[in-house]
Amino acid sequence: MELPFAESYKIKMVEPLRRSQRHEREQWIKDAHYNLFNLRSDQVFVDLLTDSGTGAMSDRQWSEMMLGDESYAGASSYFKLKNAITDITGFDFFLPTHQGRAAENVLFSAMINSGDFIPGNAHFDTTKGHIEFRKATAVDCTIDEAFDTTLDHPFKGNIDLNKLEKVYTTHPIEKIPLIIITVTCNTSGGQPVSMQNIKEVAALSKQYGVKVVFDAARFAENAYFIKTREEGYADKSIREIVLEMFSYGDAMTMSSKKDAIVNMGGFIGIREEALFQKASVFNIMFEGFITYGGMSGRDMNALAQGLYEGTEFDYLETRIRQVAFLGSLLKEAGVPVQYPFGGHAIFVDARRFLPHLPQEQYIAQTLAVELYVEGGVRGVEIGTIMADRDPSTRENRYPNLELVRLAIPRRTYTNNHMRYVAASLINVFERRDQITSGYEITKEAPILRHFTVQLKKK
Ligand code: F0G
Secondary structure, eight states, X not given: OOOOOOOSOOOOOOOOOOOOOXXXXXXXXXXXXXXXXXXXXGGOSEEOSOSSSOSOOOHHHXXXXXXXXXXXXXXXXXXXHHHHHHHHHOOSEEEEESSHHHHHHXXXXXXXXXXXXXXXXXXXXXXXXXXXXXXXXXXXXXXXXXGOTTOOOTTTTOBOHHHHHHHHHHSOGGGOXXXXXXXXXXXXXXXXXXXHHHHHHHHHHHHHTOEEEEEOTTHHHXXXXXXXXXXXXXXXXXXXXXXXXXXXXXXXXXXXXTTTOOSSOEEEEESOHHHHHHHHHHHHHHTOOTTTTTOOHHHHHHHHHHHHHHTOHHHHHHHHHHHHHHHHHHHHTTOOBOSSOOSSEEEEEHHHHSTTSOGGGOHHHHHHHHHHHHHSEEOEEEXXXXXXXXXXXXXXXXOSOOEEEEEOOTTTSOHXXXXXXXXXXXXXXXXXXXXXXXXXXXXXXXXXXXXXOEEEEO
């Protein structure tokens, strides 16, 4: 008999979970104004809100925590992290930050001015938020294939070179300081960008004098997909692929809470000293001195260790296969999910799930609430609420896709939890015709509204 696949780790510490009743969840979600961010974690059974900072650290990471050097300046933990970052990413200069959006804040302060245009592949919401906060415009150049969830394309995170060149030729080039390549592309469904595409985008951008910045939160998962899907990379190690990917960039922002498997942390990798010097000033102002930048020594140690573990093939295979396991259970039951399955999450196509609901009633949010009520499973809306209002017209932006993201924390849940999640969603799918109305907004913030929005039933 062929031996089945099994996880490349075993469990040393556990955290109890409380199961709840449907009537309790109905009350809790009402009290939370139908915003899943407002739920308490003990009101949730399987929490797939995010894969960010929710993973399980390894015994080695925990032991590194004990070796943290908490000196304000020049801590050994800083140098340990610096060596790991140069080793894994190839960037010679780095700045620690407390998380990914802080890295965006610091780097963009040094690079983006009012009136600029920042092309990229479906910028993440905080990235877009930091661009728009500076009165600049994010221009989405993702390939069209990304918006058809039924299409099986291996690199749906790719940037359309024609769209990109159009941005470069129709705007004053001095207004385009950088392009952002998000690997993997979270907003388009955890979809990877091919090495070929990265290479071509970098060559085109160089021609126009535009700097290439990676939003690298899930860079290792991107490398896994390159290794397993792109011709010529099967025999390369994840770390070789990562080094090649970053060799095409001038800088990177990192949310270490994803592929570096820590609960908090971030950093900026920079190629040239001049940019590093410029960004250092903002780092000191917003984050902390350049040898800790919002992180404690112990956290830098755990992060350094996490960068090595997160770029091991066996770890990545276990992780991505678990995500695909959930995806295939849903696919077999006919639930409309995005293909191919993403690296960190399964994206449920809420428009195809609830085709009778109008987009003005927040289709994906409606589905996310139903899933919570059904099984205590918390996913997240990636649809009209997250797309927010146009900063100038203040009109709702209606995105092409209405998705519910089920993000899987790293090394945290078992495949039985995946079966439970699938069963919950399949139950909702079977009663989808009875879901006849959605929600309306009663209160919202002027930017990044999804975190605090309040809703009522339509
Ligand atoms: N870039 C990407 C692609 C992200 O997915 C995130 C965070 C960030 C930047 C910001 O990083 O949270 O450390 O400040 N994504 C989380 C998510 C929140 O749930 O996908 P952060």
